[in-house]
Amino acid sequence: MISAFAIKQFVARAIGFCTNLDKCLIRARQCYVLCYHRVIPANVARTEHVHDAMWIAPETFEAQVCWMQQIGEIVPYERILDPRFKNDWPLFAVTFDDGWKDNYRYALPILQKYKVPAIIFLVTSAIDTGELFWPEDVVTKTQREINAGNRPKVLAALPALCLKEGNFNAEQQPAHQAEAFVEALKWVSDGERKRRIAAYYDRLGVEQKPLPGYVLSWDEVCQMHAAGIAFGSHTHTHRILKYSSPVEIEEELKRSRDIIAARLHVPVQAFAYPNASYKGNEREILARCGYRYGFRIDNLSLRHYTDPYYIPRIISYESIVQNPDYFKLRLLEVPLY
Ligand SMILES: [Zn+2]
Numbered sequence: 001m002i003s004a005f006a007i008k009q010f011v012a013r014a015i016g017f018c019t020n021l022d023k024c025l026i027r028a029r030q031c032y033v034l035c036y037h038r039v040i041p042a043n044v045a046r047t048e049h050v051h052d053a054m055w056i057a058p059e060t061f062e063a064q065v066c067w068m069q070q071i072g073e074i075v076p077y078e079r080i081l082d083p084r085f086k087n088d089w090p091l092f093a094v095t096f097d098d099g100w101k102d103n104y105r106y107a108l109p110i111l112q113k114y115k116v117p118a119i120i121f122l123v124t125s126a127i128d129t130g131e132l133f134w135p136e137d138v139v140t141k142t143q144r145e146i147n148a149g150n151r152p153k154v155l156a157a158l159p160a161l162c163l164k165e166g167n168f169n170a171e172q173q174p175a176h177q178a179e180a181f182v183e184a185l186k187w188v189s190d191g192e193r194k195r196r197i198a199a200y201y202d203r204l205g206v207e208q209k210p211l212p213g214y215v216l217s218w219d220e221v222c223q224m225h226a227a228g229i230a231f232g233s234h235t236h237t238h239r240i241l242k243y244s245s246p247v248e249i250e251e252e253l254k255r256s257r258d259i260i261a262a263r264l265h266v267p268v269q270a271f272a273y274p275n276a277s278y279k280g281n282e283r284e285i286l287a288r289c290g291y292r293y294g295f296r297i298d299n300l301s302l303r304h305y306t307d308p309y310y311i312p313r314i315i316s317y318e319s320i321v322q323n324p325d326y327f328k329l330r331l332l333e334v335p336l337y
Contacts, residue, residue, distance in 0.1 A: 008336055009323050015334075016325025022071050024332055031080050031091040031302035032331060033295065035272075035313040036061070037098055039106040042318065049143040049175045050136075056318045058106040064321055065114050068092045076117040076230070077270065080302065081293065081311065090331075094118040095295060095313060097234055097272050099127055101213065104220040112227060120216075120224070121234035121272035121295070124259040127218060131210035133238055135182045138197060141206045142178040154178075157203035161185065161196055186240060186275065218263055225264050232270030233257055233291070242277040246285060253289040269293060272313075283309040301333060 015021075038045075038055040045055045056064075068074050072090030079085055080093040094111075096103050099122040111118050126133060132140065138161070145154050154174045161181035162168040168177065185193045201208050216224075225231060233256035235241075241249050257268040269292040273282075276297035286294050286309050293308050300312035314330065321327050329336050 005319075009326055012323055012326035012329050012336060015329060021325060021328040021332070025090055025328060026071055028332065029087055029090060030331070031087065031093075031305075033077060033080065033093045033095060033302065033311060033313040034316045035295070035297050036094070036096045036107070036316055038100045038102050039110075040102045041106075045318070047143075047147065048140055049179075051139070051179065052319050053315060053317050056316060056321060058110065060318055060321050061107065062110045062114075064316065064327075065094075065110060065116055067324070069114060069116075074114075074116050077119055077293070081305070081308065095272065096120045098123055098133070098238070099216045099221070099234070101216050101220065104216055104224060108224055108227065108229070111229065117228065117230070119230040119232055119270060120221075121232045121270070122216070122221065122256070122260060123234050123236070123238045123274075124256040125237045126215045127221065128259070129210075130212050130215060130217065132212070132214040134193070134197060134210065135186070136214070137210040138182050138200070139175065139178055140211060141201070141204065143175050145204060145206070146175060153204060157200050160200040160203055163188065163196075187243065221263065225266075230270070231260055231264060231268070232272060232293075232295075233260060233268055234272050235274050238274045240275045240277050241273060241282060242279050249282060249285050250289065253285060253291065257289060257291070270295065273297075278310070280310070283307070299330060301331065303333075 036056060038050065039058055039061050040050065040055050042057045072092060074092045074094055077093040077095065080091050094116055096107065096118065099120055103120060142154055151174060155170050158174060158177055159168045161178065163184045185196065198208060221231065233253065235252040236255040237252065239248065239252050253271065260268045267290065269290065271286060271291045271293065272295040278296060282294065293311060295311045295313050297313045297315050299314050302312065304312050320330065
């Protein structure tokens with residue numbers, strides 16, 4: 001069966017074949033804030049079942065950087081947001097969420113090679129402990145067991161993660177099911193989530209402790225900072241603000257701000273909402289905690305930018321950038337999505 005995504009990709013190619021999309025973009029002179037997550041080789045992403053929207057291959061990232069510099073300019077995020085700054089060509093700002101170690105290994109050399117300004121939004125508790133975020137920890141451990149030939153064990157353990165009876169299906173791909181269960185677990189209390197994950201790991205016979213080696217160390221953060229990369233906050237624990245109390249939000253914002261400021265000796269002014277999720281009334285708390293900018297993800301250009309605390313960003317990842325026409329149509333906000 002042909003997927004809807006494949007049809008859209010085909011339509012994008014056909015439009016790109018008939019129309020010079022680069023010229024359209026140059027004429028539109030729009031501004032875009034791009035959001036990346038991981039920069040990793042395709043074989044690693046596929047072996048570890050990294051979520052599609054979470055990664056781009058280094059060579060694809062490099063090609064995209066070159067293309068942006070060819071049709072426009074990549075500028076620091078403060079400049080792209082400055083209304084006094086007029087542009088004669090498309091402008092791009094580059095941002096990364098979470099603080100993945102691969103940003104140091106694969107993205108930094110490309111950013112340096114092409115002198116690209118960028119900002120990385122850190123989850124400070126993860127940098128402190130060096131432990132992987134719980135959603136990726138669940139999926140990675142699941143995939144490792146599958147890769148090791150332990151699929152029956154995974155299928156036997158998975159019901160521990162499943163919130164609604166009847167949602168577990170032994171016929172379905174276990175890694176996809178784990179991903180879906182993780183998504184549902186983002187919206188339950190911390191206690192319930194921790195209990196379920198502990199029970200799952202128990203049944204699976206894997207370590208309870210999250211995997212090390214996936215997030216940046218403070219030493220790498222400092223090296224990147226010395227190389228000109230900016231850093232912002234992505235909360236202390238990657239807490240989803242939409243379902244947090246004002247007290248919890250303030251604690252997350254202050255703690256992450258203080259930790260980054262103490263390490264890098266600079267004020268922390270930029271923040272990115274975890275899971276691209278927010279209530280819409282965080283403005284006051286952000287301002288009170290000294291932040292000047294808040295970044296969301298909604299795949300819109302800065303044409304829609306009205307509030308410094310809800311700045312639109314366009315997510316960029318391997319499977320949509322692989323087909324450049326598809327990505328260009330996204331930038332042109334053609335309703336193909
Ligand atoms: Zn995040």
